[in-house]
Amino acid sequence: MAIFAPLTVGRQALLASERAIGVTGHNISNVNTPGYSRQTPVLHATRPDYQGFGTGVEVADVVRSVDGFLDARMRTSASSLGGATTGRQLLDRLQALFPVGDLGVGNALAEFFASANGLADSPQDLAVRNELLEAGHTLASQIRSAAGGLATLQREADQRLGQAAFDANAILQNLAQLNREVVAASRGGRGANDLLDQRQQALSELAKQLSIQVVEEADGGVNVFAASGQGLLIGTDAATLTTELDPTHIGLDGNPLSKIGIATRDGGVISLSGDIGGTIGKLLGLRDTTFPDDAAALDLLATNLRDAVNAVQTNAAGRDLDGNVGVAFFGGTGAADLDVAITDPRTIAAAQGANLADNSNAIALAGVAQQTFPALNGATLDEFFGSLHARIGQEARRAEDAATIEENVSAALAAQREAVSGVSLDEEFTNLIRYQRAFQAASQIINVSNILLDDLIGLVR
Amino acid sequence: MVSRVTERTLIADFSLAVGRLRRQQAEAQDALSSQKRLREPSDDPVGAARSTRLRGETKELGAYRDSVTIGRSALAAEDGVLGEAHDILIRAREIAASLSGGLATPEARQTAAEEVTELERGLLSLANTTVAGRYIFAGLSTTGPAFTSFDTPGFSPATAYTGPVDPFAVRTARDETVRITTNGGDVFDSSLQAIDGLRLALEAGNEPSGNLTALESAAEDIRQERASVGGRLARLQTRDQEIGSAVLTAQTLLADVEDADLTETITQLAQVQNALEATLTAGTSLLQTSILDYLKF
Numbered sequence: 001m002a003i004f005a006p007l008t009v010g011r012q013a014l015l016a017s018e019r020a021i022g023v024t025g026h027n028i029s030n031v032n033t034p035g036y037s038r039q040t041p042v043l044h045a046t047r048p049d050y051q052g053f054g055t056g057v058e059v060a061d062v063v064r065s066v067d068g069f070l071d072a073r074m075r076t077s078a079s080s081l082g083g084a085t086t087g088r089q090l091l092d093r094l095q096a097l098f099p100v101g102d103l104g105v106g107n108a109l110a111e112f113f114a115s116a117n118g119l120a121d122s123p124q125d126l127a128v129r130n131e132l133l134e135a136g137h138t139l140a141s142q143i144r145s146a147a148g149g150l151a152t153l154q155r156e157a158d159q160r161l162g163q164a165a166f167d168a169n170a171i172l173q174n175l176a177q178l179n180r181e182v183v184a185a186s187r188g189g190r191g192a193n194d195l196l197d198q199r200q201q202a203l204s205e206l207a208k209q210l211s212i213q214v215v216e217e218a219d220g221g222v223n224v225f226a227a228s229g230q231g232l233l234i235g236t237d238a239a240t241l242t243t244e245l246d247p248t249h250i251g252l253d254g255n256p257l258s259k260i261g262i263a264t265r266d267g268g269v270i271s272l273s274g275d276i277g278g279t280i281g282k283l284l285g286l287r288d289t290t291f292p293d294d295a296a297a298l299d300l301l302a303t304n305l306r307d308a309v310n311a312v313q314t315n316a317a318g319r320d321l322d323g324n325v326g327v328a329f330f331g332g333t334g335a336a337d338l339d340v341a342i343t344d345p346r347t348i349a350a351a352q353g354a355n356l357a358d359n360s361n362a363i364a365l366a367g368v369a370q371q372t373f374p375a376l377n378g379a380t381l382d383e384f385f386g387s388l389h390a391r392i393g394q395e396a397r398r399a400e401d402a403a404t405i406e407e408n409v410s411a412a413l414a415a416q417r418e419a420v421s422g423v424s425l426d427e428e429f430t431n432l433i434r435y436q437r438a439f440q441a442a443s444q445i446i447n448v449s450n451i452l453l454d455d456l457i458g459l460v461r
Numbered sequence: 462m463v464s465r466v467t468e469r470t471l472i473a474d475f476s477l478a479v480g481r482l483r484r485q486q487a488e489a490q491d492a493l494s495s496q497k498r499l500r501e502p503s504d505d506p507v508g509a510a511r512s513t514r515l516r517g518e519t520k521e522l523g524a525y526r527d528s529v530t531i532g533r534s535a536l537a538a539e540d541g542v543l544g545e546a547h548d549i550l551i552r553a554r555e556i557a558a559s560l561s562g563g564l565a566t567p568e569a570r571q572t573a574a575e576e577v578t579e580l581e582r583g584l585l586s587l588a589n590t591t592v593a594g595r596y597i598f599a600g601l602s603t604t605g606p607a608f609t610s611f612d613t614p615g616f617s618p619a620t621a622y623t624g625p626v627d628p629f630a631v632r633t634a635r636d637e638t639v640r641i642t643t644n645g646g647d648v649f650d651s652s653l654q655a656i657d658g659l660r661l662a663l664e665a666g667n668e669p670s671g672n673l674t675a676l677e678s679a680a681e682d683i684r685q686e687r688a689s690v691g692g693r694l695a696r697l698q699t700r701d702q703e704i705g706s707a708v709l710t711a712q713t714l715l716a717d718v719e720d721a722d723l724t725e726t727i728t729q730l731a732q733v734q735n736a737l738e739a740t741l742t743a744g745t746s747l748l749q750t751s752i753l754d755y756l757k758f
Binding site for chain 1: 514523
């Protein structure tokens, strides 16, 4: 044990305290940084000298407090939350197309048949005929606008897919870069704590867009796969998600929808397959199932309404105000282009037979409201619309509930993560005092060593 | 509950709780100001469909009520007309009875013939009565008249009716139509022929006792038709009441589905407000507590 040993020990202690204060400061600085995991200096006694005397302290490592399982669980939750949030947004807009109260298709339907009953009261009255014509226009335009709204929503879902792919690509590029840096840092023996936090955060962001599987490699890098097993990131090699118009997949608005997949080197696209999950999976589900199903139901309503009303209007016994056989009342091929085909109220066939004051055909027209249709599962028009209305309400309700539940799950997980990884200012300030005191004490060691040296040198004089 | 609570946990919990309470507050506020429990389909999907159906049903009932009103006004007019027609036939019978037997002179019969002519014109004009421009004894047709004029050359009571054969019916329920007109020929042919016969007999100066039976049976026809009209009028009145109570039921059901329970909503709002105030008080005082206030470096 040399006279200089305490000086060395003191210097080591000063350095260790400085570094510990540095780590604490780093924690305090990042108290609000998303995804940051608190770090703790690991203090070790340095190796003793050859005589077995202690040589002081060192900061051997700085570790971050994380729970790997929690991170994986949070990614799953991020996928569910991403999907649920998207679902809530779009389905809330969907239900706005089918309002409650004195608006919407259901009311227009009732209004139309009430007007038909009115025509039966006064078959020769032009004002009443005009009213029926107007009610027909209102009904057709309500159905058209609901169908148009569905087509718009489907197109929006399609465009959002492009945006989601764009966002995912930016994250994948970022992840590739982070992988490179993490691997380089661990090769060089440098700590990569903050890079790991950033990568974790980026993985969660990516999981919002689609479900992912993350596999950690021995060198510190991660590989990322879609739920189907398609590779998204292998080491530093990031795949590119891309959308391209698929001419075989026509949307409700008559234009092709896009297919989303991984770009190949030769310019092709391999579609994402399986349970894609996340925002992208939800968008695909809405675009390819929910919206087309609702539109198909609306189409069924429109075509059955059109055919039933036209059948009454064009039946051979029916006569219009001028004694002619009636013509088709509704035109169009479905919900999207349903329209009133006649302009002259005189051409509505209210009578049957030669007596133009007769109202039998108008009564038959009003009776269409009570007609049941095999194509509508044996329901009447308004019953069928009622079930569609309820279904849309339920879809929106489920989406709201799912989003609320996922928000709760995500909040609970965030609280758990915070419990493990979060920075507590109480703790950090306590540590700060601890390390400050240690620093002050180490200074005293140096001070005392200095005095001892002085004394020793004084002997020589 | 997690074991280690950081400032950020507190802040996240606090803002989540406040956000949730604010949302509940907004919902209660919306329910109060709109007085509606059902504002979009997802509030109650089945209720939304029910509400649309009930509104449709109310409209349908409204249409039936319009039909009933039209039917009642036509039938009431018919009832009045048939009453007057009956009076005319009674008067004609009086004339016929008073001029029967040998006492009446041919001159007196000639004079009476003029009155009977007027009665016949009167009867024709009654048979041509319109309601809102529609001939009530010609299937409510707007094209008329139902009976040709007395002054038309070659007028004959047997062929005077020119309106449609089929009666007019209104739809007063999904599966009920009520006939509100009777073919004018069926109603008035016997009366017109009886009066016309009396007129011709008197004009010829003949003794009219042979016309009494025809007049009597014509009056009976009118009475029968009037009874039928009365019966249908009563049916429509009942139907009107039925519709009235059905509308009331539909509206009550609609209110159940759609309307907010004010007491409940206000109580909810008060609860939310209490919770919000408590959260804000607790939250702000908690978040203001910091170790920094107690440290001296």
